[in-house]
Amino acid sequence: MAAKLRAPGFYRAGWMMALGVAFAFFLTWVIRASTGHSTFRHYISGEAITTVSILAVPLLFLVGIGGFDYWFYWAMGRPTRPEDHSGHGARTWKDYFRINTDHKVIGIQYTVTSFFFLLVGGLIAMLMRAELAQPGAQFVDANTFNGLFSVHASLLIFLFVIPVFAGLANFVLPLMIGAPDMAFPRLNALSYWLLPVAGALMLGSFFAPGGAFADGWTAYAPLSTNAPIGQDFFSVGVQFAGASSIMTALNFLVTIITMRAPGMSFFRMPLLVWANFATSLLVVIATPFIAASQFFVLLDRGLGFNFFKAGNGGDVLMYQHVFWFYSHPAVYIMMLPGFGIISEIIAVKSRKPIFGYRMMAFSLLAIVVLGFTVWAHHMFTSGMAAWIRIPMAITTAIIAVPTGIKVFSWLATLWRGVLRLDTPMLFALGFLTTFTLGGISGVMLAMVPFDIHVSSSYFIVAHIHYVLFGGSLMTIFGGVYYWFPKMTGRMFDERLGKMHFWSTFVLFNLTFGPMHILGLQGMPRRVADYASRFADMNLFISIASFGLGLSTLIFLYNIVTSWRGGPVSVANPWRGMTLEWQVSSPPPIFNFDRVPTVVGGPYEYGVPGAVHGIFAPTPAAAGVGSGLARAPSE
Amino acid sequence: MEAASVAHAAEHEHHGPPPANVSSRVEPQLLGMLLFIISEVMVFGAFFTAYFFIRVGQGDPWPAPGTELPVAVAGVNTAILVSSSLTMHWAQTSIKNGNRFGLKAGILTTFLLGATFLFVQINEYANIGFAPQNHAQQTIFYSLTGLHGAHVFIGLMLLLFVTIRSFRGHYTPQEHRGVEVPGIYWHFVDVMWIIVYSTVYVL
Numbered sequence: 001m002a003a004k005l006r007a008p009g010f011y012r013a014g015w016m017m018a019l020g021v022a023f024a025f026f027l028t029w030v031i032r033a034s035t036g037h038s039t040f041r042h043y044i045s046g047e048a049i050t051t052v053s054i055l056a057v058p059l060l061f062l063v064g065i066g067g068f069d070y071w072f073y074w075a076m077g078r079p080t081r082p083e084d085h086s087g088h089g090a091r092t093w094k095d096y097f098r099i100n101t102d103h104k105v106i107g108i109q110y111t112v113t114s115f116f117f118l119l120v121g122g123l124i125a126m127l128m129r130a131e132l133a134q135p136g137a138q139f140v141d142a143n144t145f146n147g148l149f150s151v152h153a154s155l156l157i158f159l160f161v162i163p164v165f166a167g168l169a170n171f172v173l174p175l176m177i178g179a180p181d182m183a184f185p186r187l188n189a190l191s192y193w194l195l196p197v198a199g200a201l202m203l204g205s206f207f208a209p210g211g212a213f214a215d216g217w218t219a220y221a222p223l224s225t226n227a228p229i230g231q232d233f234f235s236v237g238v239q240f241a242g243a244s245s246i247m248t249a250l251n252f253l254v255t256i257i258t259m260r261a262p263g264m265s266f267f268r269m270p271l272l273v274w275a276n277f278a279t280s281l282l283v284v285i286a287t288p289f290i291a292a293s294q295f296f297v298l299l300d301r302g303l304g305f306n307f308f309k310a311g312n313g314g315d316v317l318m319y320q321h322v323f324w325f326y327s328h329p330a331v332y333i334m335m336l337p338g339f340g341i342i343s344e345i346i347a348v349k350s351r352k353p354i355f356g357y358r359m360m361a362f363s364l365l366a367i368v369v370l371g372f373t374v375w376a377h378h379m380f381t382s383g384m385a386a387w388i389r390i391p392m393a394i395t396t397a398i399i400a401v402p403t404g405i406k407v408f409s410w411l412a413t414l415w416r417g418v419l420r421l422d423t424p425m426l427f428a429l430g431f432l433t434t435f436t437l438g439g440i441s442g443v444m445l446a447m448v449p450f451d452i453h454v455s456s457s458y459f460i461v462a463h464i465h466y467v468l469f470g471g472s473l474m475t476i477f478g479g480v481y482y483w484f485p486k487m488t489g490r491m492f493d494e495r496l497g498k499m500h501f502w503s504t505f506v507l508f509n510l511t512f513g514p515m516h517i518l519g520l521q522g523m524p525r526r527v528a529d530y531a532s533r534f535a536d537m538n539l540f541i542s543i544a545s546f547g548l549g550l551s552t553l554i555f556l557y558n559i560v561t562s563w564r565g566g567p568v569s570v571a572n573p574w575r576g577m578t579l580e581w582q583v584s585s586p587p588p589i590f591n592f593d594r595v596p597t598v599v600g601g602p603y604e605y606g607v608p609g610a611v612h613g614i615f616a617p618t619p620a621a622a623g624v625g626s627g628l629a630r631a632p633s634e
Numbered sequence: 635m636e637a638a639s640v641a642h643a644a645e646h647e648h649h650g651p652p653p654a655n656v657s658s659r660v661e662p663q664l665l666g667m668l669l670f671i672i673s674e675v676m677v678f679g680a681f682f683t684a685y686f687f688i689r690v691g692q693g694d695p696w697p698a699p700g701t702e703l704p705v706a707v708a709g710v711n712t713a714i715l716v717s718s719s720l721t722m723h724w725a726q727t728s729i730k731n732g733n734r735f736g737l738k739a740g741i742l743t744t745f746l747l748g749a750t751f752l753f754v755q756i757n758e759y760a761n762i763g764f765a766p767q768n769h770a771q772q773t774i775f776y777s778l779t780g781l782h783g784a785h786v787f788i789g790l791m792l793l794l795f796v797t798i799r800s801f802r803g804h805y806t807p808q809e810h811r812g813v814e815v816p817g818i819y820w821h822f823v824d825v826m827w828i829i830v831y832s833t834v835y836v837l
Contacts, residue, residue, distance in 0.1 A: 184662070293680065299773075325680075
């Protein structure tokens with residue numbers, strides 16, 4: 001038992017978390033007792049202990065689980081430990097519940113955890129739709145409702161869409177570029193374990209006195225600086241989720257720059273790698289801004305600073321500028337990796353070289369640059385200087401151009417292709433449809449007068465769900481189906497997959513399509529109750545949304561049963577050329593016996609004699625990855 | 635999960651991963667630190683945004699009437715921190731040339747200079763006569779200098795580890811990345827202080 005308590009793992013994490021609470025108790029007590037500040041009339045304050053605890057307990061959990069062990073060892077000046085690979089790879093299911101340095105294990109940890117938060121966030125959405133099915137209050141009071149939509153958005157943004165892309169890329173990106181692992185495997189492991197911590201904090205806010213944080217995922221000051229203690233759970237949770245994104249992004253960038261296989265020049269990289277390169281740049285540059293905005297809120301709330309106290313010279317509008325300087329690039333963080341997934345699926349399933357490969361790559365970089373010039377289009381009605389709206393409207397309209405280049409390139413790739421309409425491809429085509437609709441409503445919102453008209457109405461809700469559900473989630477489903485055989489070595493049920501797609505696609509449009517009309521008619525968003533003239537359409541939306549929720553069960557059933565006992569998949573079921581399909585399914589523990597050599601582009605489908613990667617035959621290679629990764633003859 | 639784990643336990647366990655191809659002249663650790671510094675610059679950027687909104691946006695006199703910023707003391711402190719960058723450079727060049735005394739003396743001096751800077755900074759907080767709770771101007775003063783102080787503290791932690799390892803005989807002219815990478819961070823902390831000092835105290 002004593003050894004278990006000392007070794008990294010959940011036992012050590014347990015007592016360390018208890019230690020964290022004790023630390024918070026003593027720290028706040030000592031500070032309050034010693035300063036004698038007039039605001040600290042009581043030496044023991046539950047709120048102060050909670051605030052310090054939600055910082056200390058997660059950190060000590062990470063120490064306990066072993067996230068920092070190697071660096072502590074290094075910091076103490078001990079000799080550098082040779083790499084023994086004991087923390088690499090999964091032999092039993094238990095290996096998924098510890099610090100693991102294998103990018104494939106981390107990829108699955110990331111993806112499964114993110115989908116857990118998708119389900120929780122989806123259930124919260126069901127609760128909201130139940131409340132909104134009829135005018136008046138039925139199930140929850142207004143404050144709880146505010147908490148529900150805030151947690152719904154925060155979970156799905158910070159703990160589903162952003163990390164699930166990191167998870168999928170974690171699994172396939174090193175394989176795609178011919179690297180044995182990520183550049184910093186231990187940092188990779190730590191960045192995963194920050195996620196459940198952030199999720200636990202955000203969900204834990206429901207148990208805080210005063211209820212969950214209830215001012216939306218945007219947490220505008222001064223609403224947030226005056227909110228009950230639940231707000232701290234959001235502010236701190238975002239710090240952990242943000243740190244996790246930055247670490248992963250840094251890791252991706254270093255991996256892509258320094259660990260590509262010989263011959264894999266930048267313009268021979270698959271577009272998924274390009275997409276994650278662009279996304280990681282955005283994350284590294286933008287995410288510090290949301291961290292800072294939440295630091296401001298925490299300092300105002302916890303220590304009585306004056307960032308947002310207008311009476312003391314603070315500036316409330318500054319919160320929105322700092323927040324949106326991250327959160328607008330964040331919508332591209334939530335979309336660009338999806339673009340990468342769609343490029344992979346559409347090229348493979350059309351059996352054609354991707355149209356305009358270089359423009360696809362350049363348009364990603366253009367989005368990265370332009371993404372930093374549009375943030376104030378979220379603030380057209382905020383009362384900032386009116387002239388700023390004009391340049392922001394123009395840049396917002398311009399940023400549709402690189403996105404349009406991508407959409408037309410995908411369409412041109414489909415043109416006269418030999419289409420194979422299986423589940424991943426259906427999701428890719430569904431994405432093209434719904435994302436284009438969401439993009440068009442985005443361009444509408446770039447126009448200042450129209451934006452002012454529909455601001456804070458259901459039109460915004462419709463737009464955001466068309467781009468994040470119809471856009472990102474469709475690509476995520478497509479990506480999960482596409483790489484499921486590679487990740488698990490099993491094949492999913494194609495019939496159930498198609499059922500999942502059609503039910504999702506139809507019910508999605510039935511749920512969120514009418515919201516455009518509701519918004520134009522003037523129904524405000526973020527309210528638990530509404531005028532009775534909106535009742536019919538809301539009932540319709542609620543019924544459709546329950547169906548949409550149920551359609552997820554088809555996906556879950558398909559994934560769980562296929563993972564447990566689906567037919568064994570071959571190494572390359574889609575006849576893809578990119579390197580991840582040239583190794584066994586699931587890939588060997590160290591990916592490659594010898595790093596392959598890349599001699600051509602990744603998407604030369606249907607080009608006679610085209611070769612992407614060459615695997616040197618090795619004596620140890622047990623039937624995997626020998627010979628040429630040749631485009632299968634059509 | 636079982637399916638995945640079964641196949642993972644293939645015959646590949648007896649050896650390590652194949653050596654990764656090196657596709658860039660920049661070392662991974664160096665690149666990682668540079669990207670981290672970009673991130674850090676953006677954190678400071680956000681704090682400077684707040685500074686801009688509060689100082690320039692509000693248009694109130696800076697520093698607020700009745701308060702005074704110790705420009706001279708902080709100027710001496712700036713000199714201390716900048717000289718610590720020079721001693722850091724001394725330590726880095728020493729280990730590249732195999733000069734162990736230079737490494738140890740340089741890194742220890744850097745650590746002591748950094749600690750002095752932090753001590754003077756804390757002393758300044760104690761005697762400056764206003765608190766961040768008073769007004770937004772004081773809030774942003776404490777936030778920018780405090781954010782920088784936190785970075786000095788992190789840098790000092792890294793320097794402490796490097797000092798311990800230097801005195802234990804680690805690092806060689808061939809293998810000195812452990813001095814190089816924290817050194818870059820320390821230089822970043824110094825350059826950032828020059829920006830903070832000139833905007834908050836001088837301008």
